[in-house]
Amino acid sequence: MTRPWKGPRALGQRSAKSLAAFASGLVPRRDEALFALVTGGLAAGGIALWRGNDQVSDLLWLLVTAVACVPAAWWVVDGLLHRRFGSDVIALLALGGTLAVGEYLAGAVIAVMLTGGRLLERRAGRRARHDLSALLSLAPRLAHRETPQGLDTIDADRVRPGDTLVVRSGEVVPVDGRVRGGPAIVDESTLTGEPLPVEHPADDDVRSGAVNCAGPFSMRATADAASSTYSGMVRLASEAAAESAPFVRLADRYAALFLPVTLTVAGLAWVLAADPVRAVAVLVVATPCPLILAAPIAFVSGLSRCARRGVVVKGGGALERLARARVLLFDKTGTVTAGRPSLVGIDTVGEVPPHELLRLAASLDQVSPHVLASAIVRGARERGEESSVPVAATERAGSGIRGTVDGHRVSVGKADWVGPGDSGWVGRVRNRAAARGAITVFVGVDDHLAGVLLLQDPLRADAARTFRLLRRAGITRTVMVTGDRAAVAEPIGDLVGADTVHAGLSPAGKVDVVRAETGRASTVMVGDGVNDAPALAAAGVGVALGARGATASSEAADVVITVDRLERLAETLAIARRTRTIALQSVLAGMGLSLAAMAVAASGGLTPALGALLQEGIDVAAILGALRALGPGRDRWPRLYGDEADLVRELDQEHRALWPRIERLPALADAVCAPGRAPAERERRHAAVEELTGFLTDLAAHERKDERLLYPAVARALGGADPTGAMSRGHAEIANLARRITLYTTELTATGTDAAAPGGDTVPADITRDLRRAVDELHAVLRLHFAQEEENYFVLADTPDSRPSRRPGAPRPGSPDPRPP
Structure with a gap:
């Protein structure tokens, strides 16, 4: 079938696009080919010299130098056309000088350094374009x-x-x-x-x-469609991405000062000695190969170290801008919180106990597609509640779901949907939920309001510690920008220590805040959703949490954290700052050595060929200094690896199982201390005593494992005299409270007037008072203690996909550490 004729204009456009794409693909190949050519020519000339063919070696080195002069001249001209004054000027003068005085070996060495540095720099400085394909693919x-x-x-x-x-x-x-x-x-x-x-x-x-x-x-x-919200998001991301400045080479900042000094020294050497060779020797040793090589190698090393930690940084420019950042802007949902609702509490009104209320609600919600239903089902599963199969379930959008579970008529949803109840109690529950930043899901049993389930998007375990580390790494201001309500966002901001909270923002509103902060200082924006893409592109550096975040945010960001660890943000910032410091040190040290060599060359102590070899030594020293960015700094991050990390993950699972039982402690105290002589009441009290006793037994076993295995491993990782001493003191207080509670429950059981004893109908007031107080204290201490362990200790376990399962020679949990402190 013959294709339709599209006309010369269409063919021209298509040909131009194809040619541009082909040319852009050739750029990296051209640089590699040029480097291979000059390196091969230098080596071939050396072989010819070794075999006694001086004329052949000089000819090869002459050709290498001449070949290198062409791209060097273009780089200088292109830089001047784009108002960039780079270090390539000195290199071009040195190449020309070696040709003029016949020092071809020196010229060939400079050619290799110049083309190799350009190749490394292009690899280090190339930034990924802000691809908006993900945003466009999601457009209606x-x-x-x-x-x-x-x-x-x-x-x-x-x-x-x-x-x-x-x-x-x-x-x-x-x-x-x-x-x-x-x-x-x-x-x-x-x-x-x-x-x-x-x-x-x-x-x-x-x-x-x-x-x-x-x-x-x-x-x-x-x-x-063009005027709607989603199209506006795409336009915002496009405009903000266009505002990002390209990476400016670190070497160019010093070339403007280095070039006049070099020309002055070379000119004086020529005039005073009446020998142009001395001037060429000065230019050769002044060739800014440390400038050309050290910075790109340091940034490539920093990029490599970030990649080993599961962080993809899109180019040396992004890493350099990250090193200068002082203000952190961050989204709430999915960034500092888990990004999905979780069951955090159960309140009941009536005779249905909390665990039964949850079981009935979860059984019915199994057949609901609602996102909150899945959270309720997941919460019941985590608490060990076995669900039943509901019968005749019907759901009304915006209201809730009804059905029959084990012969009970169960309804889940809004308060006016589940059945009649105490309106005053409903109002109080809603107020308490709002204070916690939680939402309410009411449950009715047999056509009456029976209780409420509280759901919340929990804070990440490593969020608070990450923000402390960011402050230590140099972040001076933190700002939350979120589309969530202020009542929900502000408590989260307080927990992580945000300086300012901007709530209820649209994507455009986030961009406005980012631009306002960027106008005052260098910024970093962290987010994970499609709605964060414009703000990520508008910030000085956009960081996307790509492990669970949307593709659009990853595409618009300069940095993508591929593991589900917010702590990697602080680590990446520390790596960026260390990389920039090492690059500066290497550049300044190389320049200092070059200045010293220039003085020797100007006095006649170096020929151009010896100067080129000396310059090679300076280059090697600068490169070795830049390669330090591959390793950790002095303030290396404490980590737990291998078996120790596996132990932390095991203890984390135990925490998840114990948390619901901790939240039930006040309700258990109420059940144990409740008066009444009816058989059903006595049975409930017996069950509550047994549940409380079982919890204390399991808690004691968990705390012993913490003290025997976890804390020694953490102490080795953190260092210092006694880094876990305060937490061990917490264990002692927990054990003391557990002993008191056990004593009180024993007294209740042994007392003849105990309601749990046969024939009893009341509980002694002094015992109930002491028991309630002890349980409340244990509840408070455990909540704080568990949160501290999760935020400070559990986050030390390295992710299994970023490190080997066990380091060679690493001690197993509980064994002495052979490494020096």
């Missing part, structure tokens, strides 16, 4: 428009304001609009980062890019 493409004949599926670009659209389950809202038949339950995490679905009643506005996570709903378009 289709819409279902209501017509007299029914639904008509059209391109989203054809929607006009006033059109009536239907958004089906799981589809993306194509344009901004207003809900007609509500409610609409949509996932706006793409736009705001908020992980929980949002309910929009009739006549409420809904934005393009949100995903319908409930039943179909009708809406009236208020904007076309």
Whole structure:
């Protein structure tokens, strides 16, 4: 089949694009070919000299020097055309000088250093373009428009304001609009980062890019696709990416000062000695190979070290800008929090115990696609509750779900959906939940309100420690920018120590805050969602948490953390600053040695050939100094590896299992101390005593394992005289409280008037008072102690995908450490 003729203009455009793509692909190959050519010529000339063919060796070195002069001249001209004054000027003068006085070996050595440095620099400084393909791939493409004949599926670009659209389950809202038949339950995490679905009643506005996570709903378009929210996000990311300045070579900053000094010394040597060879010798030893090589090698080494830690830095420019950063901006959801709701509490009203309330709710929510339902089911599974199969389950979008579980009529959802109850209690529960930054899911049993489940997006275990390390690494100001509500964001900001919290922001609002902060100091923006992409591109350095984050944020960012560890951010910042310091040290040391060699050459102590060899030695010293960036600094980060890391992960699982039991301690105290002589009441008290005793036994076993295995390993990693002493003191206080509680429960059991004893009907007031106080104290101490262990100790376990399972010679847990402190 013959292809249609597109005309000369179309063919020209296509040919130009193809040629440009082909040429861009040849650039790195050209640099590699040039380096290989001059290196091969230098080596061939050396072989010819060794075999006694002086004329052949001089000819080869002459050709190498002449070949290197062509790209060197172009680099100088190109730099001047782009208003960049680089160190290549000195190298070009040295090449020309060696040709003029016949010092071809010196010229060939300079050619190898110059082309090799350019190749290394291009690899170190090449930045990834801010590819917006992920944003574009997520853009709404289709819409279902209501017509007299029914639904008509059209391109989203054809929607006009006033059109009536239907958004089906799981589809993306194509344009901004207003809900007609509500409610609409949509996932706006793409736009705001908020992980929980949002309910929009009739006549409420809904934005393009949100995903319908409930039943179909009708809406009236208020904007076309080009004017809608999602298209605005793409434009913001494009504009912000265009504002990012390219990487300016570190060597160029010193060349402006180094060049006039070099020319002055060379000119004086020529005039005073009346010998042009001395001037060439000065130019040869002044060739800024340390400038050309040291900085790129240091930055390549820093990039390599980041990569070994699971962090991808897109070029030396990003690493250098990260080293200068002073202000950190960060999103909340998925960045400093886990990014998904988790069950954090259960309150009951009535006779249904908390664990049974959770079991019934989780059994019913097994058949619900709601994101909160999965969190409830997961919470029940973590607490060891076995779910039953629900019968006749029905769900209403925006209200909740109902069904029968083990003969009980169960409903989960809003308070007015689950059944009648105490409105005052409901109000108090909602107020307490708001104070904790949690949301409420009410549960009804047999047509009456039975309790509430509290869900929260928990803080990452390593968040608080990461921010402390960032402060130590040089960050002077931290700013939270989030689309979440202020009531939820501000407590999280307080926990991590944020200086300022900006809540309720749209993607455009985040960009405004980032630009305002960037105008005052160098900035870093950290995020994980599509809605963070414009802000990441607008910041001085964008950092994406790519382990669980959206592809768009990774594409728009300069740095991508590929492991699910926020702590890597502080580590990467420390690596960047150390890399920049090493690059500066190597450059300044190389320049100092070159200046000293220039003085010797000007006095006649060096010929151009010897100067070139001396310059090689200076280059080697600069390179070795730059390679220090491959290793850790003096303040190396404490880590637990191999078996020790496996132990931490095992103890972390035990923590996860103990947390729900810790939260039940107040309820257990109430059950143990409750009066009453009815058989059912006495049975509940017996069960509560047994549960409390079992918890204390398991807790004691866990604390012994901590003290015997974990704390010695942590002490070796942290160093110092007694780094775990305060936590061991916490263990002693926990053991003391556990002994007191055991004593009180024993007294209750032994007392004839104990309600748990046969025939008892009351509990002694002094024992109940002491027991409640001890349980409350244990509850508070355990919450703080577990949080401290998770934030300070558990985060030391290195991720298994970034280090070998066990270092050679590393001690096993509990064994003495053979390494010196």
